[in-house]
Each structure stands twice: as structure tokens, then as C-alpha cells.
Amino acid sequence: MKLSTAVKRLRRARSSAGWRLAATASSALLSLAWTPSRLATTTWAGSSGRISEIAKFGSNPGALRMFVYAPPEPLPLRAPLIVVLHGCGQDAAGFAENAGWLALARRIGAALVLPEQVAANNRGRCFNWYQPADVKRGGGELLSIRQMVRTASKLFGSDPRRVFVAGLSAGGAMAVALLAAYPTVFAAGAVSAGMALGTATGSLQALARMRRADPGRSRTALADAVRRAAPVSQSRIWPRLSIWHGAGDRTVDPVNAEMLAAQWSAVNGLAPPPLADTEPAPGLRRRLWGTARRASVELWTLAEMGHGFPVDAKAPGGGRPGPWVLDAGVPAVTHIARFWGLSPSDSEALPRR
Numbered sequence: 159m160k161l162s163t164a165v166k167r168l169r170r171a172r173s174s175a176g177w178r179l180a181a182t183a184s185s186a187l188l189s190l191a192w193t194p195s196r197l198a199t200t201t202w203a204g205s206s207g208r209i210s211e212i213a214k215f216g217s218n219p220g221a222l223r224m225f226v227y228a229p230p231e232p233l234p235l236r237a238p239l240i241v242v243l244h245g246c247g248q249d250a251a252g253f254a255e256n257a258g259w260l261a262l263a264r265r266i267g268a269a270l271v272l273p274e275q276v277a278a279n280n281r282g283r284c285f286n287w288y289q290p291a292d293v294k295r296g297g298g299e300l301l302s303i304r305q306m307v308r309t310a311s312k313l314f315g316s317d318p319r320r321v322f323v324a325g326l327s328a329g330g331a332m333a334v335a336l337l338a339a340y341p342t343v344f345a346a347g348a349v350s351a352g353m354a355l356g357t358a359t360g361s362l363q364a365l366a367r368m369r370r371a372d373p374g375r376s377r378t379a380l381a382d383a384v385r386r387a388a389p390v391s392q393s394r395i396w397p398r399l400s401i402w403h404g405a406g407d408r409t410v411d412p413v414n415a416e417m418l419a420a421q422w423s424a425v426n427g428l429a430p431p432p433l434a435d436t437e438p439a440p441g442l443r444r445r446l447w448g449t450a451r452r453a454s455v456e457l458w459t460l461a462e463m464g465h466g467f468p469v470d471a472k473a474p475g476g477g478r479p480g481p482w483v484l485d486a487g488v489p490a491v492t493h494i495a496r497f498w499g500l501s502p503s504d505s506e507a508l509p510r511r
Contacts, residue, residue: 209272239268245329246328251272257483258477261477273303285299327350334418335355341389344397346400347400350466373416398454402460403457433446
């Protein structure tokens with residue numbers, strides 16, 4: 159189905175009383191927007207460790223698959239645990255390998271949790287970030303991932319103070335939902351080409367906000383969406399967040415990254431102007447919100463990058479190109495780990511621009 163054909167069907171459905179047809183058409187359009195003609199599939203095992211599936215990890219109300227990765231060398235006591243959420247049309251192992259997460263795990267001694275969406279839940283294998291039942295604390299896909307974290311933490315003896323989550327696109331939007339719903343579980347997160355929490359509550363609205371963000375929402379409204387998702391007992395300390403977006407993204411409007419930064423800085427009680435606004439390399443902008451003692455939010459904008467996760471194929475452990483993993487000359491995983499406090503700042507790889 160061509161994109162223009164799906165749009166026409168969606169418009170006809172909206173003009174009639176057929177909302178069921180509208181939902182079907184919009185779901186097909188979301189798949190077209192995020193998914194290629196062939197879904198990327200990867201199985202991964204070798205001398206550098208193994209990705210294994212864990213079949214039983216709880217009630218799994220979201221009907222997701224759970225994979226884990228541990229480096230070949232024994233993990234240190236209370237090692238970090240990182241949840242990596244793939245984007246639409248990707249599989250868990252392929253994204254983790256291409257983006258550089260497996261290399262990071264080997265370098266710092268960390269375990270990975272790799273949730274994977276199935277076609278029965280979403281035909282494009284997108285995490286259902288726009289379905290209220292799946293992004294609510296205590297239910298749906300969100301609870302399935304929380305159960306994976308609990309299972310993996312016991313399996314690897316992970317440090318409960320060093321649990322992190324990162325995601326691309328739909329996985330990035332789901333990562334934001336996890337940070338809001340379980341703020342005491344995660345120390346920090348990272349999102350590439352994602353969306354602010356509360357952006358959409360259905361496939362029709364999701365498609366509209368992907369194409370064009372809603373900059374009319376106030377910082378207060380954005381922050382309230384996070385607070386409503388959190389447990390009542392949540393304190394003022396929220397997980398830190400690293401945000402990445404290509405200015406040339408034609409799948410998810412880059413303004414969505416601005417809204418996500420506004421949402422997360424507002425919920426942390428920070429003023430709109432960033433604490434720092436720098437250009438580490440030509441075409442690469444980094445803004446930082448926080449205090450002198452704690453950096454809470456960072457936003458990286460890559461002027462020439464489209465929709466995807468940035469890697470640097472020439473940097474050791476910097477990742478390699480793949481489906482929606484783009485050689486932008488910037489090893490995002492390295493910078494994210496540094497922001498999270500998992501690697502020393504003097505080991506930061508300089509952007510290749």
C-alpha cells in the first residue's frame with residue numbers, strides 16, 4: 159500500500175462514521191511510516207557473549223519476548239543493568255548490536271535486557287507507546303518490561319541504583335513512559351527520535367503528532383503528564399534523560415525532541431533556558447538543563463541526520479550502520495554512558511564530523 163493511498167483511506171474513514179476503519183487505516187499508515195518492506199531480523203551469538211531468551215519472567219500482560227545479554231567475562235558484583243528498546247521494524251538483538259550497546263556492555267561490565275515486540279501485538283513490531291493500556295503503571299507492555307527488569311536483576315545480581323533504559327523511536331517513547339511510571343526503578347534514560355509522554359492516546363493521534371508536533375502544549379501540561387503517570391509517593395527526584403534527534407528526521411518531527419526536553423526539564427523544576435548550549439562539532443548541538451550539582455536533561459541535535467540512532471562506525475565500540483542505525487560520526491552510546499556516569503569523561507570519544 160502506498161503512503162498516499164493509506165492517507166486517502168484514512169481521510170475517507172474519518173469523514174464517515176467508520177472509526178474502526180479509521181483505526182485500521184491509521185495502524186497501516188504507522189507501519190508504513192516506520193517499517194520497510196522487510197522487517198530486520200537478527201540472531202546473535204559468538205565469542206563476545208550470547209543473547210539468550212528467557213521464556214518465563216512473570217505474568218507478561220503485554221505478551222512481549224524477553225532477551226538478555228551478558229559479556230563473556232564474569233560480571234562484577236552489583237553491575238549495571240541496561241534495558242534497550244528497539245524501534246519499529248527492528249529486532250532486539252540486531253538493534254543492540256548495531257547501535258553499540260553490546261560493545262558498551264562488554265567495555266563497562268554490564269548486563270542488558272532486550273525486550274522484543276511481536277507482530278501479534280503490532281504489525282510493524284512497534285512498542286505500543288500510544289495505547290493507554292500499554293503505558294500505564296501496573297499493566298500492559300510497561301508491566302511486562304518491569305517484570306523483565308526484576309527477573310534480570312535477580313539473575314545477574316544487578317545494582318538497583320544503576321538500572322537504565324534507552325530506546326529508539328517507538329522504543330524511545332516507551333522508555334519515557336517507563337521513566338515516568340517507574341521513576342524509582344531507573345536511574346536515567348536515553349531516547350533517540352522519540353516522543354514526549356502523553357503526546358498521543360491512539361493511533362490516529364500518534365500519526366498526526368509524529369508528522370507534526372504540538373508545540374502549543376505548555377510546559378506545565380507536559381510535566382503534569384509525567385506526574386500523573388508516576389506513583390503517588392514519587393518525590394521530586396526524577397531519572398535523568400539524554401535526548402537525541404536528527405534535524406533532518408522526516409518520520410518523527412524534530413520538534414518532538416524539544417517538547418521532550420521541555421517536559422523533562424519542567425518536571426525537574428528547571429527553567430526553560432538551558433544551563434549550557436554548546437557545539438561540540440560542526441552540525442552537532444548539545445544543550446544541558448540542570449544545576450551545578452546535577453545535570454538532569456541533555457538534548458543533542460544532529461543537523462544532517464534523519465530518522466534513526468547515531469553511531470560512529472570508525473570509533474572503537476561506536477556501532478555500525480543498520481536498519482535505522484545511522485553512521486552520523488557520533489557514537490551516541492559512548493556519550494549516553496558518560497552522561498549516565500557509567501564511563502569516565504576523559505574516555506569520551508570525540509565526534510567525527
